[in-house]
Amino acid sequence: MPEKVSEKAGSQKNGNGANKYAVPALDKALEILEFLAAESLPLSQSDIAQGIGRTNSEIFRVLVGLESRGYLLRDEVSGKYRVSLKLLELTRTLSPVSQLRFAAQPEMEALAARLGQSCHLSVIHQGQLMVVLQVQSPGPVSLSFNEGTLFPLLQTVSGRVLVANCEAGRRAGLLAKTTVQEGVAELEQSLLSVRDQGFELRASELTDGVTDCAALVGQPDGATIAALAVSSLTSVVGKKLEREELVRAVRESAARINASLGL
DSSP: OOOOOOSOGGGOBOTTSOBTTOOHHHHHHHHHHHHHHHOSSOBOHHHHHHHHTOOHHHHHHHHHHHHHTTSEEEOTTTOOEEEOSHHHHHHHTSOHHHHHHHHHHHHHHHHHHHHTSOEEEEEEETTEEEEEEEEOOSSSSOOOOOTTOEEEGGGSHHHHHHHHTSOHHHHHHHHHTOOOSSOHHHHHHHHHHHHHHTEEEEEOSSSTTEEEEEEEESOTTOSSOEEEEEEEETTTBTTTBOHHHHHHHHHHHHHHHHHHHTO
16 A cells, blocks of 8 residues: 655655656656747757756756657758747636635634634736625624725735736736825825735725735736735724734635645
8 A cells, every 4th residue: 555645745855855756758748848948949958958958858858848848849951949828828728716726715714713704815807806705704793805806906905916017018008097195105105015015915995894904915016916815894803813913814824825825
């Protein structure tokens, strides 16, 4: 009977610090794909080998294999390689929101149980904040945000966290459409502060007596980002639920969701 593996395979190291479960050919294939994806022009076998710190002989068979499976295209005249659209086709079969929901559900259930508060996950949708997942509080009284509900982006803590962590071009486009009262320079400065600290905790602009705490799910400037948030009655925050505990719990849950997403 095989022994039970108690740790993630990817974290297993031998005495020299190397991954004892490493698959050399797979490592080379991923290195090649990542390197070529970052380049704007087709490259020769020698260029690729030099770029990833390998020899020609080390990567020859891997290049042939990737080409035969359709992940690389090789020019018949120059012999240079470029990445095909096959990876893009694979990604089209995955729904980013579905992946987020799947990874976030168990962590959000644990967060709701830990804090005794409801929590929700939101993304940017057509210039607004859209709730894509909610987990109800286990307690008798809680705040509720229906999935699919839309809110003004920059008047919510979740929206501010998301805009702060958008790629610069997209952030500029979203800010150009804002109708909030803050001046643009003041708003940008406050968003940079949110980006630096990775979360925001403040009174709700939309609901009196509510304090919101949100943290980023995903990576700054990433193509797919979301905000994990807990909305609590302000009277509860600072009494039963300390502000530091709230921030720590939300950030830790966001980090675990990231880990589940492989980020």
